[in-house]
Amino acid sequence: MTGIDLANAAVLLGNFVIVPALVYGSQLGLAALGVTLVYGILRFSNFAHGDTMAFGAMAAILCTWTLQAAGISIHPLPTALLTLPLAGLLTMLLLICFDRVIYRPLRRTRAAPESMIIASVGIMFILQGIVRLVLGPGERNFADGERFLVRARDVREAFDLAEGLSIRVTQVVTLVVTALLVLALMIFLYRTRTGKAMRAYSDNKELAQLSGINPEIVVMLTWSIVAILATVAGVLYGLDKGYLPFVYFSLLLPTFAAAIVGGLGNPLGALFGGFVVSFSEIALTYAYKRFLAYLLPERLEPGTLMQVLSTEYKFAVSFLILVLVLLIRPTGLFAGKSV
Amino acid sequence: MTTSRTRVFSLYAVMFGLFMIVGLFQSWNLSLAILNLCLISAIMSQGVNIQWGYAGLFNAGIMGFAALGGLAAVIVSHPPVIEAWQAGSTGLLVAGLTLLATLLAIRIACKKITNRRLRTLTVALIVALGLIIIRQTYLPATEAIEAINPTVTGFLGGLGLPILLSWLAGGLLAAGAAWCIGRITLGLRSDYLAIATLGISEILIAIIKNEDWLTRGVKNVIGLPRPVPLEIELQQSPWFMTLANRLGGDIAPLSGIFVKLCYAGLFFLVLLLIIMLSERSLNSPWGRMMLAIRDNEDAARALGKDVVHRRLQVFILGSMVIGIAGAMLTTLDGQLTPVSYQPMRFTFLIWVMTIVGGSGNNRGAVLGGFLVWFTWVEAEPAGIWLVDQLTSIMANENPIRQQLLQNAAHMRHIAMGVILLVVIRWFPRGLLPGK
Numbered sequence: 001m002t003g004i005d006l007a008n009a010a011v012l013l014g015n016f017v018i019v020p021a022l023v024y025g026s027q028l029g030l031a032a033l034g035v036t037l038v039y040g041i042l043r044f045s046n047f048a049h050g051d052t053m054a055f056g057a058m059a060a061i062l063c064t065w066t067l068q069a070a071g072i073s074i075h076p077l078p079t080a081l082l083t084l085p086l087a088g089l090l091t092m093l094l095l096i097c098f099d100r101v102i103y104r105p106l107r108r109t110r111a112a113p114e115s116m117i118i119a120s121v122g123i124m125f126i127l128q129g130i131v132r133l134v135l136g137p138g139e140r141n142f143a144d145g146e147r148f149l150v151r152a153r154d155v156r157e158a159f160d161l162a163e164g165l166s167i168r169v170t171q172v173v174t175l176v177v178t179a180l181l182v183l184a185l186m187i188f189l190y191r192t193r194t195g196k197a198m199r200a201y202s203d204n205k206e207l208a209q210l211s212g213i214n215p216e217i218v219v220m221l222t223w224s225i226v227a228i229l230a231t232v233a234g235v236l237y238g239l240d241k242g243y244l245p246f247v248y249f250s251l252l253l254p255t256f257a258a259a260i261v262g263g264l265g266n267p268l269g270a271l272f273g274g275f276v277v278s279f280s281e282i283a284l285t286y287a288y289k290r291f292l293a294y295l296l297p298e299r300l301e302p303g304t305l306m307q308v309l310s311t312e313y314k315f316a317v318s319f320l321i322l323v324l325v326l327l328i329r330p331t332g333l334f335a336g337k338s339v
Numbered sequence: 340m341t342t343s344r345t346r347v348f349s350l351y352a353v354m355f356g357l358f359m360i361v362g363l364f365q366s367w368n369l370s371l372a373i374l375n376l377c378l379i380s381a382i383m384s385q386g387v388n389i390q391w392g393y394a395g396l397f398n399a400g401i402m403g404f405a406a407l408g409g410l411a412a413v414i415v416s417h418p419p420v421i422e423a424w425q426a427g428s429t430g431l432l433v434a435g436l437t438l439l440a441t442l443l444a445i446r447i448a449c450k451k452i453t454n455r456r457l458r459t460l461t462v463a464l465i466v467a468l469g470l471i472i473i474r475q476t477y478l479p480a481t482e483a484i485e486a487i488n489p490t491v492t493g494f495l496g497g498l499g500l501p502i503l504l505s506w507l508a509g510g511l512l513a514a515g516a517a518w519c520i521g522r523i524t525l526g527l528r529s530d531y532l533a534i535a536t537l538g539i540s541e542i543l544i545a546i547i548k549n550e551d552w553l554t555r556g557v558k559n560v561i562g563l564p565r566p567v568p569l570e571i572e573l574q575q576s577p578w579f580m581t582l583a584n585r586l587g588g589d590i591a592p593l594s595g596i597f598v599k600l601c602y603a604g605l606f607f608l609v610l611l612l613i614i615m616l617s618e619r620s621l622n623s624p625w626g627r628m629m630l631a632i633r634d635n636e637d638a639a640r641a642l643g644k645d646v647v648h649r650r651l652q653v654f655i656l657g658s659m660v661i662g663i664a665g666a667m668l669t670t671l672d673g674q675l676t677p678v679s680y681q682p683m684r685f686t687f688l689i690w691v692m693t694i695v696g697g698s699g700n701n702r703g704a705v706l707g708g709f710l711v712w713f714t715w716v717e718a719e720p721a722g723i724w725l726v727d728q729l730t731s732i733m734a735n736e737n738p739i740r741q742q743l744l745q746n747a748a749h750m751r752h753i754a755m756g757v758i759l760l761v762v763i764r765w766f767p768r769g770l771l772p773g774k
Contacts, residue, residue: 045530102760114397114529118694119763121687125756128683132749249682253541256534312549319538323523330527
């Protein structure tokens with residue numbers, strides 16, 4: 001094993017595990033933030049969240065097409081970034097509508113959390129229908145602008161390595177947008193009066209109401225924030241991996257797993273949970289054969305792929321994490337809502 | 340029953356009328372085909388009703404339990420592939436035993452070792468060791484099995500028993516899975532059950548799709564044996580020819596109707612049996628205790644009822660019914676097609692059935708199964724018609740109109756969502772409310 005081998009192994013791992021896991025973790029973290037906020041304020045698991053993301057992405061795609069037709073672009077960045085405010089606003093309006101018509105009356109009758117879950121299933125049906133009616137069930141690629149920030153070949157040639165590291169523009173965009181959004185959310189939740197009111201309401205509804213916090217305003221705010229988070233997460237995921245309506249539904253499981261790992265109702269925990277899920281998922285489904293070939297002496301080189309789980313079972317990883325957390329620390333790694 | 344008899348009777352009469360309309364105006368074969376799926380849906384919906392209506396448990400993994408039923412149909416009824424058994428059974432056996440031994444060892448280690456750090460270390464070692472042994476035995480065995488005649492078999496096959504037995508086996512398999520998942524989640528908040536069941540169903544489907552040695556994966560298992568005669572054999576048997584002659588009419592559709600009636604009879608028997616048992620259990624001390632737990636958990640707990648254990652019971656029973664229905668569905672199809680298991684169709688649609696029918700009421704759950712499946716089937720043409728009408732002001736070549744028309748079939752998702760929301764918002768007790 002030489003220094004070059006070590007560098008090759010590191011670049012290989014960075015290219016196929018660390019960078020993708022960071023990006024996927026940010027997307028999951030944003031999604032889990034939405035789920036955890038709904039849980040903290042409204043006390044139910046929102047099954048419609050995956051399809052809310054799909055709706056946000058759909059709105060962004062429609063706006064992107066309009067902008068592209070008008071010849072507006074922010075090359076080298078994807079045009080879809082420009083559409084985030086409008087798409088977020090549309091999703092916001094939709095969610096607030098759903099709250100007015102469905103969730104609020106259910107809250108008034110003090111419906112059980114399970115009834116709220118069922119209502120979210122109804123909304124999930126409607127969102128899936130709308131999304132498929134408008135854009136169809138097939139895949140749509142709406143990422144434009146420059147494709148790569150760092151090309152694999154450039155890295156190979158520059159450092160004279162056998163392995164290359166490629167970083168796509170969408171990956172950097174994901175990381176930057178996530179960081180900015182989370183920073184803004186944290187400042188809002190922990191530094192502003194309204195944000196503090198929201199957290200107080202999440203901690204203790206009755207006490208918050210006694211202190212003069214208007215629950216309806218808190219709920220409206222929650223849905224607005226959730227809509228923005230869902231839209232951004234949906235668009236980032238779609239830009240990075242292609243928009244496919246069905247995939248957004250199947251993101252529900254890793255999203256919930258992330259939210260539970262961080263403790264349901266805990267915003268920072270949800271973000272952290274997103275990275276826990278993404279790193280375990282990618283690390284456990286990556287085939288380490290080439291990686292080990294660099295590190296081990298030749299006669300020890302592995303004959304098999306050295307893959308713990310095949311990629312078809314990546315959802316099993318989220319599930320395993322979920323079960324482990326439920327068995328060992330049901331409130332999540334950080335304190336979540338009471339069990 | 341608090342529901343008035345007239346209401347039950349009139350709603351069922353409406354349902355009967357709908358089948359008559361389809362029979363008279365479309366075809367009797369279609370009407371009976373819808374009826375058969377309605378019967379299976381009714382059983383699934385009854386399974387959910389046992390969990391939700393009796394105990395307030397939200398199961399988001401109906402699809403997984405139904406798929407287990409389908410798996411049971413293959414394992415029980417498909418003729419065994421002897422060569423595959425010879426090639427891979429030892430390896431699989433060793434892998435399976437290692438898995439059991441690993442789980443047992445983890446359990447013992449968790450109980451005996453008190454030092455936290457030492458315990459974590461031991462468990463990690465056991466898991467690693469177990470994984471290595473399982474991989475070394477399991478992979479060659481499955482590869483050997485899948486290599487045998489892959490275009491036709493390439494899997495273990497089944498036991499070659501009558502397929503009707505698989506209905507029971509499917510129930511048992513689903514019950515076993517429910518036991519595992521229930522043990523982990525039922526002591527915790529209700530949301531966790533929903534999320535964990537959602538996960539387990541995705542994993543079960545992934546297993547059925549990818550473990551080719553067991554289910555042939557996406558290559559599908561086709562031509563499962565049938566509990567009723569084949570249409571083509573009927574058309575050639577003399578007694579059926581004379582029957583067809585006497586009834587007058589074409590023999591081909593008649594044989595289809597006859598076969599579907601046979602299935603309908605079998606399904607109806609199962610449905611009746613399940614309803615009878617559910618009805619009796621609900622009106623027993625056990626049933627009253629379940630409802631008491633559902634309505635006021637704290638009071639029931641204060642009276643010394645073991646809430647978690649009762650919930651586990653009811654969760655297992657409900658999942659078992661869903662497993663039975665899953666096996667029946669695969670029997671009706673005569674094939675196991677893993678890609679057909681979609682969560683919207685197999686989990687959430689069943690939820691709509693239970694909620695619309697009336698949770699906690701067995702007759703309601705059955706009616707919901709009938710009505711909602713019927714709507715689901717007929718909503719597709721209706722949606723296309725509706726979109727066509729709504730967009731008729733646009734020119735025919737308008738891309739928006741073309742796009743909407745092409746995807747109009749998805750209108751039925753919207754229809755189901757609206758139905759579910761209307762019921763949960765304005766009629767939370769459903770069409771036939773329970774106690």
